[in-house]
Amino acid sequence: MNAVQYAFHLDVMEAALAARVPYLDFGGLFHMTRRQLALDERFRAAGLLAVPGLGQVPGVSNVLAMQAAADLDRVDRIVIRDGWRDLTVNGPELL
DSSP, X not given: OBOSOGGGHHHHHHHXXXXXXXXXXXXXXXXXXXXXXXXXXXXXXXXXXXXXOOOIIIIIXXXXXXXXXXXXXXXXXXXXXXXXXXXXXXXXXXX
């Protein structure tokens, strides 16, 4: 399971291929995911599973919302919002 900053996803995927182990990550930005999908054939040829984007939204956020709803008598609506701002020195330019 890769949980590093998305800018390193391709390097970690290459390492997974070299180590012949499956790959999973929490996701990143859309343009990174598209670059990751280009490695699909190499993972298939190696007989390895690679799943990018098992992230928080949707994913963990939905599970947590359902758990919270199960603890309540009544739920009319669930609204999930998520966001972030890259405050690293290099930000998206690193890619």
